[in-house]
Amino acid sequence: MTATVPRRPQKVSFRDRLLRLAETVTTPLLPADYLDLVAPLHSGVALRGRIVAVRPETRDAATLVVQPGRGWRGHLPGQYVRLGVDVDGVRQWRAYSVTSAPGATDRRITITVKAIPDGKVSNHLVRRVRPGTIVQLDQAQGDFTMPAATPExxxxxxxxxxxxxxxxxxxxxxxxxxxxxxxxxxxxxxxxxxxxxxxxxxxxxxxxxxxxxxxxxxxxxxxxxxxxxxxxxxxxxxxxxxxxxxxxxxxxxxxxxxxxxxxxxRFRPTVISPGEGGTVTFTGAGVSVEADGATPILDAGENAGVLMPSGCRMGICFGCVVPLRQGAVRDLRNGDLTTAVPGDGVLIQTCVSAAAGTCDIEI
Structure with missing residues (x-):
């Protein structure tokens, strides 16, 4: 004869109950999605940083003191970081050298920028940006560094x-x-x-x-x-x-x-001219199509026979995220422009992004 032992009810912590309640309230998003708004530097989001100070260096150069998010993995002296900042409604990415020594106790880094004539981003960072501004960050990279064995x-x-x-x-x-x-x-x-x-x-x-x-x-x-x-x-x-x-x-x-x-x-020049629509090239598939400024890149790719990753098709699940190798795209939800040049590592949601000029999509 087999005795059946009643299963004890599993204890649910007060914290777990609060999270479950929060999920029912915030559906279809998760509480973490809203956390991005109030805690943009927490480790569950794309790497960002907060500018905590701007220090003038010369008449046309300034040092930005940046507090990176928890995902920051540090840098080697001589490396650079790609920084994304919104300038007049356009997400612009540029590469700047990290000018601080590694290992600061407060984890802060410094990036020193020189304003160049007609440089939209450099002039914005040197003359207009204010402490408290949130910027996008990539991990440090580059091989302009000292070897393990220091030369004499x-x-x-x-x-x-x-x-x-x-x-x-x-x-x-x-x-x-x-x-x-x-x-x-x-x-x-x-x-x-x-x-x-x-x-x-x-x-x-x-x-x-x-x-x-x-x-x-x-x-x-x-x-x-x-x-x-x-x-x-x-x-x-x-x-x-x-x-x-x-x-x-x-x-x-x-x-x-x-x-x-x-x-x-070598510092590379960046020239991106956003517009309405343009040629979209899916580099991996070797396919180029003409897309207007109102057609999601996801639809343009599928209509051309390109196998595109997708999910909700509403900009919620992030199942369609792919790299923008170069060019400009417009967010169909709010009109924001995002630009990139080769190597920037910019990711976009193809279901809510349309071509804003010629652009290359890595897929």
């Missing part, structure tokens, strides 16, 4: 905002581990980003600083390094700045037979 002698060749990735290396203690020479070019003394800090390091003997003020002394020619830094081809060198400087440096180091000792970081 290091040369930095920089101009303008090219000093920004180098600053993180200096702040991380590189001068204590290597013989460092920094050759930096800027229009004038007051235009040198981090000028006061660099001069203090030089005065303390931590590094040798060579400043070139182009308004009075003209552009720096790479051939001048023979006199300025006689052993420059024997040093492991990191160069960052305008294209002309980097092209000349690469030719110079190659001509001396030491091209492998030169490491460069």
């Amino acid at each position: 002698r290091v040369l930095f060749l920089t101009a303008g905002s090219g000093i920004t990735p180098v600053m993180a290396m200096l702040r991380a203690g590189l001068p204590a581990r290597a013989d460092v020479v920094l050759v930096h070019s800027a229009p004038g003394r007051d235009d040198v980003i981090f000028g006061a800090e660099l001069r203090r390091l030089a005065a303390s003997g931590a590094l040798r600083l060579v400043e070139r003020h182009t308004d009075s002394a003209g552009l720096l020619g790479v051939h001048e390094l023979d006199d300025l830094v006689p052993d420059h081809t024997e040093r492991e060198t990191w160069a960052c700045g305008p294209v002309g400087l980097l092209d000349a440096a690469e030719e110079h180091w190659a001509a001396r037979g030491v091209a492998e000792r030169l490491h460069t970081e």
Whole structure:
């Protein structure tokens, strides 16, 4: 004879009961969806950051102090981060070097931006953005970094905002581990980003600083390094700045037979012109279609025979999220524009996004 033992009722915690009640109230969304609105930096959402301070550096440059969300995995000195910010209703993405040393106790990072003529995003960040602004973040990336075994002698060749990735290396203690020479070019003394800090390091003997003020002394020619830094081809060198400087440096180091000792970081231009509709290319499928500004990209792809991921088709479930490789799309719910250039890693919901110009979808 088998005895049946009554099953004890499972205890449900007060917290679980509250969550279940919340889910019934917020259906079809989950409480976490609403948490995004009140706690945008919590770990369950796409990585974001809050600008907590804006510090002027020069007349056209400023440092943003950013508190990243809990998903931030840190950075190596010299790496950059892609930052997404809404400017006049358009989500714009740009890459900026992280200028702080890793491992701050408050987990905050700094990003230093130089405003360029007609630069929509850079001018917004330097002159208009305010503390409290929420920005989108990507994880840090880039290989413009020091190797595990620090070279004994290091040369930095920089101009303008090219000093920004180098600053993180200096702040991380590189001068204590290597013989460092920094050759930096800027229009004038007051235009040198981090000028006061660099001069203090030089005065303390931590590094040798060579400043070139182009308004009075003209552009720096790479051939001048023979006199300025006689052993420059024997040093492991990191160069960052305008294209002309980097092209000349690469030719110079190659001509001396030491091209492998030169490491460069190039900033890329970004030109996106949003419009109404455009050519949508599904890169993986090798299919391009013309789509108007009112047709969801999901529908445009399916109508062209592309196998598209989808779910609710209402912008709720996020089952249709794919990368926007480049171009511009418009959110059909509110008209917001999102732009991207190759490498930005921007994700979009195809069921509620329409083409706002030529765009490439990674699928």
